[in-house]
Structure formats: structure tokens, C-alpha cells
Amino acid sequence: MRPALTILIIMCMLCMAALVIAAGGPDKVVFEAKKGTVRFDHTTHHDRVGECEKCHHNGVDKGPCRKCHDGSKAERFMRKSHIVCRNCHKTRGASSSCNFCHQK
Numbered sequence: 001m002r003p004a005l006t007i008l009i010i011m012c013m014l015c016m017a018a019l020v021i022a023a024g025g026p027d028k029v030v031f032e033a034k035k036g037t038v039r040f041d042h043t044t045h046h047d048r049v050g051e052c053e054k055c056h057h058n059g060v061d062k063g064p065c066r067k068c069h070d071g072s073k074a075e076r077f078m079r080k081s082h083i084v085c086r087n088c089h090k091t092r093g094a095s096s097s098c099n100f101c102h103q104k
């Protein structure tokens, strides 16, 4: 009885985790770029960063970065992504060389 109950509880917890992830945005975001495609793992990055607002600086309900960062309402996302993404990669000891993110 005990092991079955434990498995049931674990399964419930996994379901809840999946729901939280589903509500927390996409699993992966793909940016097509001339320099090479960037595959951004949203889920693992959130685990690394902890707070959504570290990237979604004006709240997670404001839509994708590129909605505003299109070069008219705010500076183009390319410039911003290079600041946000690469600065952290530098401080966390992850690579910030071009082809770490841009893959052909």
C-alpha cells in the first residue's frame, strides 16, 4: 500500500509541475537569424534564473519581447537579447561566443 501511495503522490506532483510549466510560457523559443538559428530553452533558463522578471522586465503578461523591441517602440530585440543573454552568460561562466547560440 505504502509504495503505491508514494507513486500516486509523486505522479500528482509531476502533473502539477507540468501545469506550472505550461502556464510559465513556452518550453523552447526558436529565433531565426541570418547568423544562425538560436534555440532558447525557456524552461531550463527559467530554472537557472529563478525569477521571470529578470527577463520579462515589465511583467510576464506583456507579451513577447519582440512585440515592443521592434525598433520603433523600443530598441530592436537583437540588441537587447545580446545584452540580456550574453551578460548573464559571461557572469555565469557560460559561453558567449557567437556559435554557442547561433547554430547553422
Ligand code: HEC
Binding pocket: 031, 032, 033, 034, 035, 036, 038, 077, 078, 081, 082, 085, 086, 089, 095, 096, 097, 098, 099, 100, 101, 102
Ligand atoms: C547568448 C546567445 C547569443 C550569442 C552569444 C550571440 N547571439 Fe546574436 N542573437 C541572439 C538572439 C536571441 C538574437 C535575436 C534574434 C531575433 O531578433 O529574432 C540574435 C540576433 C543576432 C543578429 C540579428 C539577426 C539577423 O540575422 O538579422 C545578428 C547579426 C547576430 N545576432 C550576430 C551575433 C554575433 C556576430 C555574435 C558573436 C559576436 C552573436 N550574435 C552572439 C543570441 C545570441
Ligand code: HEC
Binding pocket: 023, 024, 025, 026, 029, 040, 042, 045, 046, 049, 050, 051, 052, 053, 054, 055, 056, 060, 061, 062, 063, 064, 065, 066, 067
Ligand atoms: C532568461 C530569460 C527568461 C526568463 C527567466 C523567463 N523568460 Fe519567458 N521568455 C523569454 C524570451 C526570450 C521569450 C521569447 C520572446 C519573444 O519571442 O520575443 C519568452 C517568452 C515567454 C512567453 C511567450 C510570449 C508571450 O507572452 O506570448 C511567456 C508567456 C513567458 N515567456 C512567460 C514566462 C514566465 C511565466 C516566466 C517565469 C516562470 C518566464 N517567462 C521566464 C525569456 C525569459
Ligand code: HEC
Binding pocket: 055, 056, 057, 058, 062, 063, 064, 065, 066, 067, 068, 069, 073, 074, 075, 080, 081, 083, 084
Ligand atoms: C511592453 C513592451 C516591452 C516588452 C514586452 C519588453 N520590453 Fe524591454 N523595454 C521596453 C522599453 C520601452 C524599454 C526602454 C527603452 C529601450 O531601452 O529601448 C525596454 C528596455 C529593455 C532593456 C534595457 C534595460 C537596460 O538597462 O538597458 C532590456 C535589456 C530589455 N528591455 C529586454 C527585454 C526582454 C529580454 C524582453 C522579453 C523577455 C522585453 N524586454 C520585453 C519595452 C518592452
Ligand code: HEC
Binding pocket: 038, 039, 040, 041, 044, 045, 048, 049, 055, 081, 084, 085, 086, 088, 089, 092, 093, 094, 095, 100, 101
Ligand atoms: C541569468 C542567466 C542567463 C540568461 C539571462 C540567459 N542565459 Fe543562456 N545559459 C545560461 C547558463 C548558466 C547556461 C548553461 C551553460 C552550461 O551548461 O554550461 C546557458 C545555456 C544556454 C544555451 C545552451 C543550451 C542550454 O540551454 O543549455 C543557449 C543556446 C542559451 N543559453 C541561449 C540563451 C539566449 C538566447 C538567452 C537570451 C534570450 C539566454 N541564453 C539568456 C544562463 C543564462
